[in-house]
Amino acid sequence: xxxWDELLAELRAQDERADSGGGRARQARQRKLGRGNARExxxxxxxxxxxxxxxxxxxxxxxxxxxxxxxxxxxPGDGLVCGLATVDGRPVAVYAHDxxxxxxxxxxxxxxxxxxxxxxxGERRIPVVTLADSDGARIAEVLGAIExxxxxxERTIRLRRRSLQLTLACGLCVGGAAYTAxxxxxxxxxxxxxxxxxxxxKVTRVVxxxxxxIEDLGGPPLHAKKTGACHSVLPDxxxxxxxxxxxxxxxxxxxxxxxxxxxxxxxxxxxxxxARKIYDVRxxxxxxxxxxxxxxxxxxxxxxxxxxxxxxxxxxxAILASQPQHLGGCLDANASRKGADxxxxxxxxxxxxxxxxxxxxxxxxxxxxxEGVLPFGARLLVAYGEVGTPRVCLVLRKxxxxxxxxxxxxxxxxxxxxxxxxxxxxxxxxxxALGPEPEQPTDAEREERARRRAEWLxxxxxxxxxxxxxxxxxxxxxxDARRQLHLxxxxxxxx
Amino acid sequence: xxxxxxxxxxxxxxxxxxxxxxxxxxxxxxxxTFRGTLGMDSLDAVDLIFFVESAFGYKxxxxxxxxxxxxxxxxxxxxxRLATHG
Numbered sequence: 195x196x197x198w199d200e201l202l203a204e205l206r207a208q209d210e211r212a213d214s215g216g217g218r219a220r221q222a223r224q225r226k227l228g229r230g231n232a233r234e235x236x237x238x239x240x241x242x243x244x245x246x247x248x249x250x251x252x253x254x255x256x257x258x259x260x261x262x263x264x265x266x267x268x269x270p271g272d273g274l275v276c277g278l279a280t281v282d283g284r285p286v287a288v289y290a291h292d293x294x295x296x297x298x299x300x301x302x303x304x305x306x307x308x309x310x311x312x313x314x315x316g317e318r319r320i321p322v323v324t325l326a327d328s329d330g331a332r333i334a335e336v337l338g339a340i341e342x343x344x345x346x347x348e349r350t351i352r353l354r355r356r357s358l359q360l361t362l363a364c365g366l367c368v369g370g371a372a373y374t375a376x377x378x379x380x381x382x383x384x385x386x387x388x389x390x391x392x393x394x395x396k397v398t399r400v401v402x403x404x405x406x407x408i409e410d411l412g413g414p415p416l417h418a419k420k421t422g423a424c425h426s427v428l429p430d431x432x433x434x435x436x437x438x439x440x441x442x443x444x445x446x447x448x449x450x451x452x453x454x455x456x457x458x459x460x461x462x463x464x465x466x467x468x469a470r471k472i473y474d475v476r477x478x479x480x481x482x483x484x485x486x487x488x489x490x491x492x493x494x495x496x497x498x499x500x501x502x503x504x505x506x507x508x509x510x511x512a513i514l515a516s517q518p519q520h521l522g523g524c525l526d527a528n529a530s531r532k533g534a535d536x537x538x539x540x541x542x543x544x545x546x547x548x549x550x551x552x553x554x555x556x557x558x559x560x561x562x563x564x565e566g567v568l569p570f571g572a573r574l575l576v577a578y579g580e581v582g583t584p585r586v587c588l589v590l591r592k593x594x595x596x597x598x599x600x601x602x603x604x605x606x607x608x609x610x611x612x613x614x615x616x617x618x619x620x621x622x623x624x625x626x627a628l629g630p631e632p633e634q635p636t637d638a639e640r641e642e643r644a645r646r647r648a649e650w651l652x653x654x655x656x657x658x659x660x661x662x663x664x665x666x667x668x669x670x671x672x673x674d675a676r677r678q679l680h681l682x683x684x685x686x687x688x689x
Numbered sequence: 690x691x692x693x694x695x696x697x698x699x700x701x702x703x704x705x706x707x708x709x710x711x712x713x714x715x716x717x718x719x720x721x722t723f724r725g726t727l728g729m730d731s732l733d734a735v736d737l738i739f740f741v742e743s744a745f746g747y748k749x750x751x752x753x754x755x756x757x758x759x760x761x762x763x764x765x766x767x768x769x770r771l772a773t774h775g
Binding site: 223228408 | 709731732734735739740751755
């Protein structure tokens with residue numbers, strides 16, 4: 195029997211093999227590229243000394259005579275590092291593909307241990323963090339690769355109801371790795387080194403005959419601006435880890451030195467009383483919530499609807515806000531999809547929803563209908579209806595037409611004195627109320643029309659109409675808006 | 690960076706391809722194509738851009754490289770960059 199010296203020497207050798215991933219040379223190349231290795235990435239994210247690794251010495255089962263050539267790539271851990279840890283004292287399940295082992299492609303052995311991690315996370319309802327850098331399924335393992343990814347994806351879907359799932363795409367993220375990323379709640383990418391797609395440029399060229407650059411297939415600009423799959427683009431990996439820590443912090447209440455009754459007189463200066471003038475609603479959000487607590491998500495996609503996590507009296511809140519700077523704050527298909535996904539996140543975080551409304555309606559036209567404004571608008575409605583947390587809306591100015599989707603399902607509706615709530619915009623409503631204008635009106639007809647117009651505006655176009663009708667619960671002073679919002683959210687949580 | 694000759698730029702590019710991509714030096718001829726002769730793929734190309742820009746001290750958009758398919762065309766691109774951006 196081997197003595198302790200031999201056993202410990204073997205242990206040290208095995209640990210060195212595990213730590214070296216696909217080889218020290220490949221790891222050095224990663225560092226030269228300014229990128230971390232799997233264990234370095236996990237260490238950079240989690241609390242020092244908190245990482246408890248699973249399946250550290252797992253090997254794939256392919257023997258030297260295997261015709262797929264996998265024997266040369268038999269590394270402890272099988273290209274995936276995973277385990278439980280804490281981030282700022284809160285438990286997380288974390289895994290990182292190892293890009294130095296077959297470019298992080300997931301094989302059966304890696305998939306099996308990943309499934310164990312996801313099961314542990316689901317049982318404990320703890321967040322799952324993926325540090326993705328993977329070529330997708332390990333094709334050389336043929337059916338084993340498909341079975342492995344199938345099991346991972348099945349668990350990822352099941353976890354959608356139980357655990358927050360965050361992905362930082364640190365490198366390549368192809369096929370199954372891309373699916374698992376977007377099946378989760380939030381994805382961040384790193385400029386110049388993250389790529390997220392189902393089908394790579396090689397297969398695209400073979401199938402379509404078209405040469406397509408990798409950044410056009412799945413670079414950060416594509417997903418941040420056009421598909422909405424990426425919620426934040428970071429300049430480097432360390433900024434990505436800081437982003438993950440900020441988002442994870444929203445899973446629990448935090449302390450704040452910002453008084454909940456702090457007056458907000460600046461709102462009257464930020465929001466023009468003239469509904470035709472634009473402003474940046476992000477300044478309104480900053481004024482209302484705890485100082486410095488805003489984390490905007492998906493800023494570059496559908497910027498006409500701002501979605502942000504923030505704190506109000508230390509409590510996490512999910513903010514949706516019409517942005518008059520883009521499309522005049524109109525809703526459209528993309529904004530509806532963005533809002534619906536964000537509300538699902540709010541529900542998972544247990545975060546009350548605060549909606550700031552200044553919406554002229556839905557963007558009309560054939561293009562919008564073709565892009566699915568109807569089904570996506572319905573999705574937004576359903577998401578509001580099913581979020582399961584308190585919903586408060588504050589109408590800043592306009593809430594017209596289909597745009598009332600932002601306020602229909604609110605538990606409590608507040609409004610500033612500038613608010614106008616109507617089934618359509620003033621001009622269109624007047625057209626309906628007054629009928630078509632005669633082509634050559636007489637002076638009397640013109641005078642009568644002006645009189646009816648003034649009367650309609652006097653009766654309907656003022657901030658109190660919706661409050662008098664009961665649709666709005668309270669009209670509030672902008673200087674008192676933060677206190678009122680906090681009070682309303684707190685009262686709903688107690689109710 | 691002092692003015693570099695075509696030969697000096699080629700030598701540096703060959704050094705990167707051999708050292709960081711483990712490509713046998715005898716395959717790295719000026720006419721060698723990245724995808725065909727050298728067997729590189731698109732992700733290798735992204736990494737190559739990082740190494741080349743680090744070595745020559747300039748920064749370009751990834752799109753600027755999209756029509757470069759051979760070692761020689763990359764050398765010409767680097768020389769043009771250095772001439773216009775110092």
